[in-house]
Amino acid sequence: MRHTLSTRSVTSLVSRNGAFGVLVVVMVIGFLTVPSFGTADNLRNTALAASFLAIISAGMTFVIISGGIDLSVGSLYALAVILSADMSSHGSWAAIGVPIAACTFAGLVQGLIIARLRLPPFIVTLAGLTGIRGLVFYITKEGNSHPSVPGKPFFETVSRGSVLTIQNPVWIALAVFAAGWYVLNRTAFGQAVQAVGGNDTSAALMGLPVRRVKVIVYAISGVAVGISGVLSTGLSGGGQEARVGNAYELSAIAAVVIGGTLLSGGVGSIVGTFFGITLLYVIQNLIVQGFNLNSYVQQVVSGVFLLVVVILQAVFSRRSETE
Amino acid sequence: MTSTAAHTVGRSGTHGREDTTSWVRERGVYIALALVILYNVIFTAHFNQWDTVQLLFAQMPPVLIVSMGMALVIGTGGIDLSVGATMAIASAVLAKFVAPASSHGFGSPIALAIAVALLAGLAVGVFNGAVVAVGRVQPIVATLSLLVAGRGVALVITGGALVELFNPFLKVVRQGQVFGVADVMIVAAAIAVVVSVVVRRTTLGYRLVAIGGNRRAAVLAGVPVRSTLITVYAISGVFAAVAGLIATARLRASDPSYIGLLMELSAITAVVVGGTPLKGGQVRVLGTVAGAVLMQLLQTTLLAHNIPNSVSEMVEALIIVAAVYIQRPSQSAA
Numbered sequence: 001m002r003h004t005l006s007t008r009s010v011t012s013l014v015s016r017n018g019a020f021g022v023l024v025v026v027m028v029i030g031f032l033t034v035p036s037f038g039t040a041d042n043l044r045n046t047a048l049a050a051s052f053l054a055i056i057s058a059g060m061t062f063v064i065i066s067g068g069i070d071l072s073v074g075s076l077y078a079l080a081v082i083l084s085a086d087m088s089s090h091g092s093w094a095a096i097g098v099p100i101a102a103c104t105f106a107g108l109v110q111g112l113i114i115a116r117l118r119l120p121p122f123i124v125t126l127a128g129l130t131g132i133r134g135l136v137f138y139i140t141k142e143g144n145s146h147p148s149v150p151g152k153p154f155f156e157t158v159s160r161g162s163v164l165t166i167q168n169p170v171w172i173a174l175a176v177f178a179a180g181w182y183v184l185n186r187t188a189f190g191q192a193v194q195a196v197g198g199n200d201t202s203a204a205l206m207g208l209p210v211r212r213v214k215v216i217v218y219a220i221s222g223v224a225v226g227i228s229g230v231l232s233t234g235l236s237g238g239g240q241e242a243r244v245g246n247a248y249e250l251s252a253i254a255a256v257v258i259g260g261t262l263l264s265g266g267v268g269s270i271v272g273t274f275f276g277i278t279l280l281y282v283i284q285n286l287i288v289q290g291f292n293l294n295s296y297v298q299q300v301v302s303g304v305f306l307l308v309v310v311i312l313q314a315v316f317s318r319r320s321e322t323e
Numbered sequence: 324m325t326s327t328a329a330h331t332v333g334r335s336g337t338h339g340r341e342d343t344t345s346w347v348r349e350r351g352v353y354i355a356l357a358l359v360i361l362y363n364v365i366f367t368a369h370f371n372q373w374d375t376v377q378l379l380f381a382q383m384p385p386v387l388i389v390s391m392g393m394a395l396v397i398g399t400g401g402i403d404l405s406v407g408a409t410m411a412i413a414s415a416v417l418a419k420f421v422a423p424a425s426s427h428g429f430g431s432p433i434a435l436a437i438a439v440a441l442l443a444g445l446a447v448g449v450f451n452g453a454v455v456a457v458g459r460v461q462p463i464v465a466t467l468s469l470l471v472a473g474r475g476v477a478l479v480i481t482g483g484a485l486v487e488l489f490n491p492f493l494k495v496v497r498q499g500q501v502f503g504v505a506d507v508m509i510v511a512a513a514i515a516v517v518v519s520v521v522v523r524r525t526t527l528g529y530r531l532v533a534i535g536g537n538r539r540a541a542v543l544a545g546v547p548v549r550s551t552l553i554t555v556y557a558i559s560g561v562f563a564a565v566a567g568l569i570a571t572a573r574l575r576a577s578d579p580s581y582i583g584l585l586m587e588l589s590a591i592t593a594v595v596v597g598g599t600p601l602k603g604g605q606v607r608v609l610g611t612v613a614g615a616v617l618m619q620l621l622q623t624t625l626l627a628h629n630i631p632n633s634v635s636e637m638v639e640a641l642i643i644v645a646a647v648y649i650q651r652p653s654q655s656a657a
Contacts, residue, residue, distance in 0.1 A: 120602070127639075127641070130636050130643070131637045136633075142631055257464055296479060299474060300475035310464045311458050
């Protein structure tokens with residue numbers, strides 16, 4: 001299964017363009033057939049709705065490229081949302097800083113367990129999914145308290161304000177992706193992440209700090225989830241359920257995979273993830289706007305779509321292997 | 324427990340010293356289970372009563388049965404995230420067939436409804452297996468798509484609603500006993516025995532463990548990888564369907580948005596806590612049973628001591644990490 005660098009880039013190019021190509025086709029169909037889809041308001045709202053999971057997916061991309069997986073993001077998101085509302089009584093900076101710090105710490109701990117004790121990421125973050133959700137329920141008194149935000153202008157402006165008519169979370173998501181792209185493709189750390197994901201034994205032989213890289217990617221995922229949760233609370237003004245963010249890990253993984261990043265690690269693109277998550281939300285929006293389908297039909301369509309994409313990916317990568 | 328040749332095919336074999344560490348490593352889950360039971364016998368009021376055991380027997384079968392299929396899939400180095408959704412599909416199919424025409428069902432006999440529900444589970448499993456084996460998609464993504472779509476399919480079948488079921492046979496499934504043991508528990512035990520025999524004594528068992536140990540070597544050794552994988556995922560699908568039917572009988576209704584929810588996580592937890600490595604090449608059937616019982620008993624114990632559910636989830640998380648850490652393979656690999 002060892003790809004040479006050139007077939008790797010071909011594979012990732014094909015899959016990345018795959019998500020982008022499908023997005024273009026779907027958007028054109030949307031504009032032509034569903035009048036309410038193309039309105040500025042609808043596009044703005046779709047972008048806003050997508051921005052929270054988009055930020056989480058950007059962090060997930062780092063983890064998956066490094067050869068890991070982070071199943072804890074849904075629970076972590078709930079932790080950020082609840083902590084942010086809880087802390088808002090101590091001021092805007094507490095509402096922003098504490099949740100992000102807590103999520104980073106949780107990511108760091110999981111990363112340390114994975115890298116130092118050499119336990120499989122799937123199991124460690126599965127325990128994270130269970131344990132952190134438990135923590136969220138503990139903080140909210142078994143889900144009975146719904147902390148709300150007592151009017152903190154600055155904190156709420158961050159989420160509710162807009163620049164050039166587009167709301168801030170969308171800009172922040174774009175900034176996160178830009179930063180993610182830069183780190184992954186233009187820094188030594190980004191190269192190390194890709195090398196570790198490709199083959200961690202050879203990465204170690206090349207003298208790369210494999211363990212440190214593995215710890216940092218989970219911390220990055222934690223930071224991203226923290227930012228996303230804080231923005232969400234700022235927008236909603238708190239009062240969210242302790243169940244919030246349930247199954248977000250699945251959507252985030254799906255977005256990353258649709259974007260052309262291989263779950264086996266080493267090969268991936270954060271730009272692809274951007275198109276992946278956009279695609280998921282555009283399709284969801286089209287189903288609601290155009291076809292007036294139930295939420296459970298939406299689930300079926302998303303699942304089938306995911307399947308088609310991953311099968312195409314498998315076919316593409318095999319073709320590039322044999323070339 | 325796992326010293327038969329089948330469990331070490333494709334691996335470098337045992338090379339640890341026979342010291343206490345490896346003794347504990349081999350038996351971690353049983354020791355933990357014994358400790359939890361001992362704790363309960365001493366500290367939990369009313370624990371010794373037959374009622375507690377009865378309750379456990381009523382709660383355990385779905386997760387036990389699903390874990391058996393999951394153990395086989397994980398033995399091949401795969402994973403099946405779709406089991407919970409498959410339970411929901413089987414439940415929905417059962418409801419659609421057995422419900423009278425007045426509630427948009429077909430009003431067919433229960434035997435037919437059960438047969439079709441099991442076939443639905445088989446179909447899901449074969450589909451998963453085909454995508455993994457022929458499509459060569461990674462198991463986690465292949466079955467993720469059905470986790471996402473499957474529950475939607477189940478909701479489409481029942482029209483998005485909960486369907487109450489008053490079938491007398493389902494009452495038998497819910498309440499039936501043989502010598503005081505819930506008959507669903509007997510079904511679960513029988514399935515565990517069969518799976519254990521399959522793993523230890525049959526060609527299928529040798530083959531699936533060989534694939535999990537080293538797929539390429541298995542191909543070179545002439546193992547029919549594709550048909551073996553499809554068979555294993557098919558078994559997992561059918562077991563999930565059986566579990567879905569039992570859960571439906573217990574609930575007295577088909578509720579596609581609830582039946583089997585998060586079952587994939589419970590089953591995977593039971594398997595890995597039971598000492599089966601996620602990378603495949605080994606299946607520990609008895610360990611998986613012990614893992615499932617341990618997690619359920621832990622929940623019951625904490626509940627009996629008035630520990631809130633939130634805390635018990637945090638304890639569970641610690642147990643998962645601790646169990647996997649204790650039973651990790653000896654540090655020979657670089």
